[in-house]
Amino acid sequence: MSTIQAAEKPPEDIEIPKPELSIVVEFTGGLEMLFSDQRRHPLSIPVTNKEGNPLTIADLIEHLCNHTMKDTRKELFVLDDHLRPGILVLINDADWELEGEEAYEIQAGDNILFVSTLHGG
Amino acid sequence: MDSVTNKAEQLREKIAQTEKELQNLRRQLNELESPIQNLDVDQGHSSTSTTKQPGEASSPKWKWPLREEEYSRYGRQLILPTVGIKGQLRLKSTAVLIVGAGGLGCPAAAYLAGAGVGTLGVVDGDIVETSNLHRQIAHSTSRVGMMKVDSLVEYCQGLNPNVTYVPHREHLTPQNAEGIVSKYDLVLDCTDHPTSRYLISDICVLLQKPLVSASALRTDGQLIVLNNPAAAQGAANGGPCYRCVFPKPPPADSVVSCGEGGVLGPVVGVMGVLQALEAIKLIAGGIGKAAGSDPKEPVAPSLLLFSATSTTPFRSLRMRSRRPNCFACSAGSTLTLKELGSGSLDYVQFCGVTTPVNVLKPEERISATEYKDILAGKSHKGLLFDVREKEHFDIASIPGAVNVPFSILQRHGRPTVGYLTPEHLSDTIPAEAPIYVVCRVGNDSQIVTRRLKEMGLDGNGERDIRDIKGGMLAWKHEVDRTLPFT
Numbered sequence: 001m002s003t004i005q006a007a008e009k010p011p012e013d014i015e016i017p018k019p020e021l022s023i024v025v026e027f028t029g030g031l032e033m034l035f036s037d038q039r040r041h042p043l044s045i046p047v048t049n050k051e052g053n054p055l056t057i058a059d060l061i062e063h064l065c066n067h068t069m070k071d072t073r074k075e076l077f078v079l080d081d082h083l084r085p086g087i088l089v090l091i092n093d094a095d096w097e098l099e100g101e102e103a104y105e106i107q108a109g110d111n112i113l114f115v116s117t118l119h120g121g
Numbered sequence: 122m123d124s125v126t127n128k129a130e131q132l133r134e135k136i137a138q139t140e141k142e143l144q145n146l147r148r149q150l151n152e153l154e155s156p157i158q159n160l161d162v163d164q165g166h167s168s169t170s171t172t173k174q175p176g177e178a179s180s181p182k183w184k185w186p187l188r189e190e191e192y193s194r195y196g197r198q199l200i201l202p203t204v205g206i207k208g209q210l211r212l213k214s215t216a217v218l219i220v221g222a223g224g225l226g227c228p229a230a231a232y233l234a235g236a237g238v239g240t241l242g243v244v245d246g247d248i249v250e251t252s253n254l255h256r257q258i259a260h261s262t263s264r265v266g267m268m269k270v271d272s273l274v275e276y277c278q279g280l281n282p283n284v285t286y287v288p289h290r291e292h293l294t295p296q297n298a299e300g301i302v303s304k305y306d307l308v309l310d311c312t313d314h315p316t317s318r319y320l321i322s323d324i325c326v327l328l329q330k331p332l333v334s335a336s337a338l339r340t341d342g343q344l345i346v347l348n349n350p351a352a353a354q355g356a357a358n359g360g361p362c363y364r365c366v367f368p369k370p371p372p373a374d375s376v377v378s379c380g381e382g383g384v385l386g387p388v389v390g391v392m393g394v395l396q397a398l399e400a401i402k403l404i405a406g407g408i409g410k411a412a413g414s415d416p417k418e419p420v421a422p423s424l425l426l427f428s429a430t431s432t433t434p435f436r437s438l439r440m441r442s443r444r445p446n447c448f449a450c451s452a453g454s455t456l457t458l459k460e461l462g463s464g465s466l467d468y469v470q471f472c473g474v475t476t477p478v479n480v481l482k483p484e485e486r487i488s489a490t491e492y493k494d495i496l497a498g499k500s501h502k503g504l505l506f507d508v509r510e511k512e513h514f515d516i517a518s519i520p521g522a523v524n525v526p527f528s529i530l531q532r533h534g535r536p537t538v539g540y541l542t543p544e545h546l547s548d549t550i551p552a553e554a555p556i557y558v559v560c561r562v563g564n565d566s567q568i569v570t571r572r573l574k575e576m577g578l579d580g581n582g583e584r585d586i587r588d589i590k591g592g593m594l595a596w597k598h599e600v601d602r603t604l605p606f607t
Contacts, residue, residue: 028426028428029338029341029343029426030341033528036532039431070532071531072532084371084372085369085370086367086371086372087371093436093438095424095441098441115424116375117336118336118338119313119315120224120338121223121225121392
C-alpha cells in the first residue's frame with residue numbers, strides 16, 4: 001500500500017508509470033454504439049484518481065469519457081456530471097445501488113456493465 | 122405534377138376512409154361471432170362433460186374440476202410440477218391484462234391464451250400496419266387496417282376459445298387506467314415508450330398488481346418482474362417498481378423507437394414469450410403467496426438481459442429492492458388513485474418531448490424539388506452527402522449521393538477536414554462546388570451541415586453548403602414516388 005502511495009505522489013505526475021487495475025467494462029442496450037460498436041472493453045485503469053483516492057465508479061465514468069469514448073455525443077452517456085438517466089450500472093452482475101453507486105471503489109478483476117434501458121416493444 | 126399530387130391525396134383519403142369502414146365492419150363481425158363461437162364450443166362439450174341434461178345421465182356424473190377437453194388441451198403442462206392441477210386451476214381463475222398488442226404483446230398473449238388463463242384483456246388503440254407484421258405474429262396481412270386488439274383477440278380465439286377475451290380498443294391513460302387495470306390480477310407491460318411504462322408501473326403499485334415488464338430494440342431485449350410481491354405502498358416486503366429501478370426518465374432525445382432503430386422479429390418475440398413464461402410461473406405458483414411469503418426464499422428482483430449477437434446471449438442481473446424514497450411505492454409516497462385519475466400527473470411532460478432540430482437558417486436549406494432542379498440544370502451539381510446509416514443507404518438513394526453515415530461522423534471525435542478527403546472531396550471537384558446534405562427526415566442533415574461549416578469546408582463562404590429540407594421523405598413526396606422509404 002505504501003509503495004502505491006509513494007508512486008502516487010511523484011513530483012511531476014506524468015513520467016512515472018502509475019499502477020493500474022485490470023477490469024472489464026461492457027456496454028449494452030445500444031450504448032456500445034458510443035464505444036466503437038464494441039461491447040466488451042478489457043481496460044487497464046489507474047488505481048487512484050487525481051486526488052490520490054481509490055478509483056470509484058464516478059472516476060471510471062470520467063475515464064471512459066476521456067479515454068475510451070470516441071463518439072462526440074457525450075451527452076448520451078453523461079448528463080450534468082452524472083450518468084445519464086436510463087443507464088443502469090451493474091457491478092459484477094449486481095445493481096450498483098447494492099454496492100454504493102458512484103462511490104463504489106473499483107477492485108481488480110471487476111466487471112462493470114453499463115446498460116441503456118430499452119423501450120421498444 | 123400538382124394534379125397528380127392532388128389525385129394521390131384524394132386517393133389516400135379515400136383509402137383511409139374505406140379502411141376505417143372495413144375496420145368497423147370487422148369489429149361488428151367479430152362481436153357478432155365471438156359469442157356464437159363460445160356457444161358452439163360449450164355445446165360441443167355438453168354431451169360429454171359438465172352440463173348434463175336431466176334424464177340424459179346414462180354415464181356417471183363428471184366429477185373433475187376441469188372439463189374433459191381441458192384435460193387433453195392442458196395435459197402436457199398439467200403433468201409438470203411447476204403447474205399441476207392446482208396451477209392449472211389458478212390459471213383458469215386468473216385475469217391477465219396485456220398492455221400493447223405489438224411485438225411483445227402478440228407472443229405473450231398467444232402463450233397465455235394457450236396455457237388457459239381465465240380472462241385475457243388486451244389494451245391498444247393502434248391499427249395493424251404492414252410494417253408490424255415481421256414481428257407482431259398474431260396479426261396478418263389480411264388484417265392490415267384492423268384494430269390490433271381485435272386482430273390479436275381473433276388470433277387467440279382461434280388458438281383457445283375457452284378463454285374470455287376482453288378487448289380494450291384504446292390506449293391506457295391516467296384517466297382510464299384504474300377502471301381497466303382493477304379488473305385484472307396481473308399486468309404485462311408490452312408497450313414501447315417510457316410514458317406508458319411509468320403510467321403502468323404507477324397504477325400497478327396503487328392497485329397492488331404484479332407487473333411483468335419487457336422491452337426490445339434492434340438485437341437486444343430486457344425483462345424484469347416488478348412489484349412482486351405486490352405489497353402496499355410503503356411495505357418493505359414489496360418488490361421494486363419501475364420507478365425504483367428508473368427514478369428518472371431518460372432524456373427524450375435518447376429514446377430510440379423500433380421505427381427508428383429497427384428491431385429483429387425473433388428478438389422481441391423471445392422477450393414476449395419470456396413475459397408469458399414469467400406470468401405463468403407467477404400465476405401457477407399463486408400470486409401473492411409466491412416465494413416472497415416464505416422467509417427462506419425471498420424474491421430476489423432480477424433483470425434479464427438478452428443480446429442476440431453476444432457470446433453470452435442471456436444474462437441475469439441482481440437488482441435493488443424497493444427504493445426507500447420512491448415516488449410511487451415508498452412509505453412517503455403521495456401518489457394516490459385519485460391524483461392519478463385526475464390527470465394531474467403529466468406523463469408526457471415527465472418523460473419530455475423531442476423538439477425537431479432547427480439549427481440552420483432558411484437560406485442554408487433547400488427543398489427536395491430545388492435539388493432536383495439543380496441536378497437537371499447546367500451548373501456544377503456539387504456533392505451530395507447522404508448521412509443516413511449504410512443500411513438505409515443500401516436500400517435506396519439519390520443518384521450520385523455519397524454515403525457518409527451520421528454515426529461515423531459522430532464517432533470520429535474532433536471534426537477534421539481530413540476525414541472527408543480524399544474519398545469524399547476528390548481533387549477533381551472544384552473548391553467552390555457546393556455540398557448538399559441529405560438524411561432520412563431532415564434533422565441529422567442540419568447538424569452535419571452546421572458541422573461541415575465549422576470544419577471550414579465552406580472556405581469562408583466560397584462554397585455553398587446546404588441541407589435538403591425533409592430529407593429522403595421529402596424527396597419521395599416531391600420528386601420520386603417510387604423511392605422505397607424506410
